[in-house]
Amino acid sequence: MAALSPAENTAATVTATTIDLATSSVRELNAELHAPSAPHYEVLNPRGAHALAAGLHHPVTVDIRGHAGYYCAGMNDGATVTVHGNASTGVAENMMSGSVRVRGDASQSAGATGHGGLLVIEGSASMRCGISMKGIDIVVGGDIGPMSAFMAQAGRLVVCGDAGDGLGDSIYEARVYVRGKVGALGADCVEKPLREEHRAELAELLTAAGLGQGGSVDLGGFRRFGSARQLYHFTAHNSASY
């Protein structure tokens, strides 16, 4: 699951501007990232602090060396943020564009309400991954917890491991791909055929996430899930039930 090659990592580190949160505040970090004077930043000693690299709107690259707290890279618009550790609740929530990578595990509500961009979680994600996603692409190397993709409206969620109960409850037009075991599906979420166009977009997403192996992407075992479209259309003959 080597997403970034060591060479890329080393090259990036050489030119990085370092901000050490043992001596700087999160406010100072984010102020610099919002009006960047350098193309690449390395953040040391994050120690689970909240709102790291939130609200970025420049195409900078940020490497966070350690575990991140709540809402890391939230509202990201164009930046490339990598957490070299775990991320707490709401990583990349409401992302507009750009990419966010978590090399460890992510807590609840990863990628919540995201409109665009790519979120990669190399480990597993907890509950409510992709809740209310609105166009973001999320690729998870491990498992996702229960209640994921709740009310997911648009975008793609790819899970290489298992998905917990309640997957895709009240889902709209997002597409969900899962390779492993799937718990009980949520209301109005159904399995759908994996057609050629789906295999193509799955290969594209896995490749973009760096989760393909040596250029070839193994799609074996993936299944597609989406909306049965029974819940969100108002139907006149049900009007007495409302």
Add this chain to the structure above:
Amino acid sequence: MCGIVGLHLRDPELHPRLGQLLQGMLCHMVERGPDSAGVAVYGDRRRCPEGHAAVSVLLPTGTDPARFAESVRAALPGAPEVLVTGAGDTTVLAAPVPVDDLVAAAGAVDALVVGSGTDLTVYKGTGNPRDLAATYDLANAQGWQGLAHTRMATESAVTPEGCHPFSVGPDQCLVHNGSFANHATIRRELQHEGVRFDSDNDSEVGARFVAARLAAGEDLDKALRALCERFDGFYTLLVTSADGFAVVRDAIACKPAVIAETDAWVAMASEFRALAELPGIDTARIYEPEPERVYAWQR
């Protein structure tokens, strides 16, 4: 909100550092619960020497702890020496007598007992948790297990009584982040069975429920599975006993919890940042407890 931290030490070499580590964890959770903070420490021989029982009490305003200790001593058979420690709103007494005798003697002189046992000291108080840690002299506490709670009160008043932990059985503690929906019903049921309550707090109902189960011979794992069956609402709970440490979350699991484990310790906190400075955290196994699954460790 509310913040929870707990530390169960497996490596005895860390016992002298329990208080220092717990204080570091607690101070990261101040924003989650700035109105009050409580602490429980297991095995602090400064407060509860070997062969002693200890009680933690809240005294009526204006009561002098030394005079109170004197009254307790007089009420105990044989009038043994009573060790007394004042820690803000909380007073801790210890004496070489059975726990029940010490609880009865303390209760007889108009004090509210908020913790008791042969290994446990409990501290409760209102104010900024960082200041309270100093009031409790937490940094110098020693022991094998401890927990702390920072409270953001929702359903009952900001008072020392309403502060967590709720310690309602010998060497037992419960801290709660969340709110129980059906606590009034369960409170009435327990009252019919003869259980007495000290506060209107919903979390106390959880603690009384668990204490009744443990008294009936169940272990923490079984008691907390029963709690999941019976209680509605939101909860992340950390519950400790004379030899146990357990974590459970409700079915929706919207209240946060992180567990970290190494060969030297098990730690639990509302957020990772409370764990970030523990020795060996870089190689710890870190995970989130799943909904309605009881995670329990025994000494």
